[in-house]
Amino acid sequence: AQRVTQPEKLLSVFKGAPVELKCNYSYSGSPELFWYVQYSRQRLQLLLRHISRESIKGFTADLNKGETSFHLKKPFAQEEDSAMYYCALSGQAGTALIFGKGTTLSVSS
Amino acid sequence: DVKVTQSSRYLVKRTGEKVFLECVQDMDHENMFWYRQDPGLGLRLIYFSYDVKMKEKGDIPEGYSVSREKKERFSLILESASTNQTSMYLCASSLPGTAYGYTFGSGTRLTVV
Numbered sequence: 001a002q003r004v005t006q007p008e009k010l011l012s013v014f015k016g017a018p019v020e021l022k023c024n025y026s027y028s029g030s031p032e033l034f035w036y037v038q039y040s041r042q043r044l045q046l047l048l049r050h051i052s053r054e055s056i057k058g059f060t061a062d063l064n065k066g067e068t069s070f071h072l073k074k075p076f077a078q079e080e081d082s083a084m085y086y087c088a089l090s091g092q093a094g095t096a097l098i099f100g101k102g103t104t105l106s107v108s109s
Numbered sequence: 110d111v112k113v114t115q116s117s118r119y120l121v122k123r124t125g126e127k128v129f130l131e132c133v134q135d136m137d138h139e140n141m142f143w144y145r146q147d148p149g150l151g152l153r154l155i156y157f158s159y160d161v162k163m164k165e166k167g168d169i170p171e172g173y174s175v176s177r178e179k180k181e182r183f184s185l186i187l188e189s190a191s192t193n194q195t196s197m198y199l200c201a202s203s204l205p206g207t208a209y210g211y212t213f214g215s216g217t218r219l220t221v222v
Contacts, residue, residue: 009149032208044152044199046210086151090208094159096142096167097211101151 002027002091006100013077015109021072023061023087023100032090033070034097035061039083047072047085057081077107112136115200115214122221128187130217132200138212139205141183143167143175146197146216155198158183159205190221 003026013019025031035047048056050063050070061072070087087100116131134141142157144167154167156175164175172194176184183202187194197218201211 006151034210036210043215044201044213046212049208049210051208094165096154096157096165098154099144099152101149 002031002089002095002098004087004089004098004100006085006087006103008103009101010104010106012106012108015079015107016076019072019074019077019081019105019107021085021087021103021105023070023072025068025070025087025089027068027089027091029091033061033063034088034090035059035070035072036086036088036099037083038086044086077105079107079109081105082107113200113202113212113214115198115217117217118215120217120219122187122190122219124191124221126187126190126221128190128219128221130185130187130198130200130219132183132185132214133181134183134200134202134212135181136202136212137180138202139180140203141177142201142203142211143173143183143185144199144201145169146199152199155185187219190219192221195219195221 005024033050037047038044059074086102088097113134143155144152158164158177174186200214203209203211
């Protein structure tokens, strides 16, 4: 079965500290993985996709097929990074994105 | 700049009412989706559609139906609203294939009393 697990409901860090939001997935094939972010009172938006290998707002994520993980990282957290983050998996064609339960990131000064 | 529009931001309906949630996208996307978002449960897929007049059940279709008569519009219908359907409903659209991300609407907060 396809599944996405985000083990932390809430992650609280201080400004300038490193951040790692964990995401593990279960899928037998080669998945497409995404991170979405929802800032307060804003719509859910795509943050990054693993196939792009890009860095958005200082965030990066590396797909580790051996550990079936796609953790989101940022070396120095900013207060404006406070938001809800969802990891999502796209499996076989004809199926929709499967989302994790989300992690709330709180960055304080 | 808005690309996926959900007709209502807030709705309050009574138990037993038939409720229509509308979603329109202007990006000519083939795929459209309805999710509900609940604290601690994340996003759960209700229905999706890969083409006009096509629909597929998601993980929690019970109590819901959908309609897609035109490519740009995807409607979610609650046949007889119940209090456990109180939730945030999110509509999304995407290009075909698995590599593309979704564009989401701003959501409809539905309260059933």
